[in-house]
Amino acid sequence: MAKYVFITGGVVSSLGKGIAAASLGRVLKNRGFKILIQKLDPYLNADPGTMSPFQHGEVYVTDDGAETDLDLGHYERFIDESLSKINNVTSGMIYHNVLSKERRGDYLGGTVQVIPHITNEIKDHIRKVSEVNDVDVILIEVGGTVGDIESLPFLEAIRQFRKELGRHNSVHIHATLVPYLNSSGEFKTKPTQHSVKELRSLGIQPDIICLRTEHPLEQDVKDKVSLFCDVEKRAVIELMNVKSIYEVPLNVAKEGLDDIVIEYLQLTEAKERDLKDWEEMVKKLYGAKNKIKIALVGKYVGLNDSYLSVVESLYHAGLYNDHKIEIVWIDSEKLEDLNEAEIVEKLKEVQGIVVPGGFGIRGVEGKITTVKYARENNIPYLGLCLGMQMAVIEFARNVLGYKDANSKEFDLKTEYPVIDLMPDQKYITNKGGTMRLGAYPCKIKEGTLLFDCYGVAEISERHRHRYEFNNEYRVAFEDNGFIFSGTSPDNKLVEVIEYPNHPFFIASQYHPEFKSRPNNPHPMFREFIKAASKIK
Numbered sequence: 001m002a003k004y005v006f007i008t009g010g011v012v013s014s015l016g017k018g019i020a021a022a023s024l025g026r027v028l029k030n031r032g033f034k035i036l037i038q039k040l041d042p043y044l045n046a047d048p049g050t051m052s053p054f055q056h057g058e059v060y061v062t063d064d065g066a067e068t069d070l071d072l073g074h075y076e077r078f079i080d081e082s083l084s085k086i087n088n089v090t091s092g093m094i095y096h097n098v099l100s101k102e103r104r105g106d107y108l109g110g111t112v113q114v115i116p117h118i119t120n121e122i123k124d125h126i127r128k129v130s131e132v133n134d135v136d137v138i139l140i141e142v143g144g145t146v147g148d149i150e151s152l153p154f155l156e157a158i159r160q161f162r163k164e165l166g167r168h169n170s171v172h173i174h175a176t177l178v179p180y181l182n183s184s185g186e187f188k189t190k191p192t193q194h195s196v197k198e199l200r201s202l203g204i205q206p207d208i209i210c211l212r213t214e215h216p217l218e219q220d221v222k223d224k225v226s227l228f229c230d231v232e233k234r235a236v237i238e239l240m241n242v243k244s245i246y247e248v249p250l251n252v253a254k255e256g257l258d259d260i261v262i263e264y265l266q267l268t269e270a271k272e273r274d275l276k277d278w279e280e281m282v283k284k285l286y287g288a289k290n291k292i293k294i295a296l297v298g299k300y301v302g303l304n305d306s307y308l309s310v311v312e313s314l315y316h317a318g319l320y321n322d323h324k325i326e327i328v329w330i331d332s333e334k335l336e337d338l339n340e341a342e343i344v345e346k347l348k349e350v351q352g353i354v355v356p357g358g359f360g361i362r363g364v365e366g367k368i369t370t371v372k373y374a375r376e377n378n379i380p381y382l383g384l385c386l387g388m389q390m391a392v393i394e395f396a397r398n399v400l401g402y403k404d405a406n407s408k409e410f411d412l413k414t415e416y417p418v419i420d421l422m423p424d425q426k427y428i429t430n431k432g433g434t435m436r437l438g439a440y441p442c443k444i445k446e447g448t449l450l451f452d453c454y455g456v457a458e459i460s461e462r463h464r465h466r467y468e469f470n471n472e473y474r475v476a477f478e479d480n481g482f483i484f485s486g487t488s489p490d491n492k493l494v495e496v497i498e499y500p501n502h503p504f505f506i507a508s509q510y511h512p513e514f515k516s517r518p519n520n521p522h523p524m525f526r527e528f529i530k531a532a533s534k535i536k
């Protein structure tokens with residue numbers, strides 16, 4: 001039977017609960033347990049797929065095509081397991097299921113209520129993780145902050161579920177913030193006390209409290225939290241601010257959080273902890289002396305989380321190539337007010353350019369100008385999804401001379417629709433969950449840059465798009481030196497393009513960034529950074 005770790009947050013949002021969960025997962029995996037993590041999100045969208053990246057950050061896509069919260073990206077990167085749609089549950093999803101059952105007549109005669117119908121549905125979703133996986137410990141992170149109206153049904157479901165599980169089969173970790181008041185030189189535990197009081201009023205007594213702090217905590221602060229919140233002294237864990245999220249598993253281990261969880265859950269046969277590889281990795285991360293500047297050209301640069309997996313993938317590749325990555329954020333919309341000389345001035349300092357995924361026409365022309373700059377000036381270029389479509393349009397306009405070449409997403413009347421809607425997207429009207437989503441195989445042509453990256457002839461990568469390269473133009477592109485190095489196995493769908501007369505110019509319709517790991521960088525990012533490191 002699987003055991004459970006529930007993680008809630010108090011005092012403020014953005015505490016790094018997701019990173020804490022992922023880090024604990026990493027250390028527990030290192031102790032020999034099979035780990036999975038599930039996120040319960042209190043909002044009413046069925047999934048974050050329809051939300052603006054400005055509101056919610058990146059949408060992370062799983063192998064099975066779920067559009068999920070970006071915390072799932074952290075989970076995958078830390079515990080190195082492929083997660084699926086059951087690993088992200090939202091209130092919207094729960095209510096949708098309950099209402100569908102009600103319409104079907106499943107509750108005939110009954111009044112449908114939050115307790116027990118919504119809470120039962122939540123518990124069913126929690127159970128599903130262990131029903132379809134062989135797993136020792138499931139970590140469940142509840143999004144939001146204790147005290148929010150939205151998260152109440154989740155907390156009630158957890159309260160009930162813990163009772164059903166019985167003692168020693170679950171622990172509850174509550175993560176809070178301990179502010180430090182500069183004026184009086186004091187740490188303040190009152191917000192934590194209040195948050196625990198709130199949690200208790202819902203019938204949940206936490207077993208462990210993690211305190212996020214800017215400065216190392218004095219023992220008396222921890223003792224006070226222990227006394228007021230009724231948890232063991234050693235179960236008050238300090239989570240110090242760190243320079244890199246990849247340091248958190250080391251702090252979790254240093255504080256012995258894994259030991260306490262293992263003890264409370266009575267997990268027998270835990271292996272000795274051995275985080276040497278991870279320690280080495282963090283050391284290397286901080287040790288890199290050479291800097292490299294990479295431009296990230298996008299529409300949502302105002303919120304760094306919008307491109308979270310892309311940024312992490314760049315860091316992973318930097319780590320591998322022993323270079324510190326400095327990201328130069330470039331707002332593609334702002335580029336549109338500049339002339340070409342001004343754009344060149346902006347990009348002059350960078351050694352590589354990434355155009356990531358995106359939707360809608362805003363900023364598109366700025367991205368196309370950036371691709372032109374990269375192609376003509378031999379600056380390594382990595383295009384991701386929309387970044388691939390931009391490279392196609394740029395080549396069509398500036399090399400093939402197709403003057404108004406465009407994607408049908410941006411110009412329905414273009415004479416040269418080099419990017420067109422996928423045929424199976426033509427009659428889709430609903431927005432949520434209807435793109436081409438998830439992992440698909442891709443065949444790689446030998447002797448290409450892509451083949452050099454992966455070293456194998458078939459791969460699987462994750463997708464999230466509605467448009468594709470228009471095959472009517474394949475010959476024209478190929479005749480002018482463009483290479484279609486990756487396609488679907490039936491050769492019908494272009495997956496990767498590259499341009500050979502260049503140090504590194506590659507772009508994929510898929511999103512490689514979802515599969516990069518800190519200790520195992522994605523091959524396309526790895527080679528991109530290697531090429532960029534050679535640019536002076």
Ligand code: GLN
Pocket residue numbers: 356357358359360384385386387409464465466467468
């Ligand atoms: N908007 C483009 C499409 O739907 C690209 C999508 C993306 O970059 N994820 O095909």
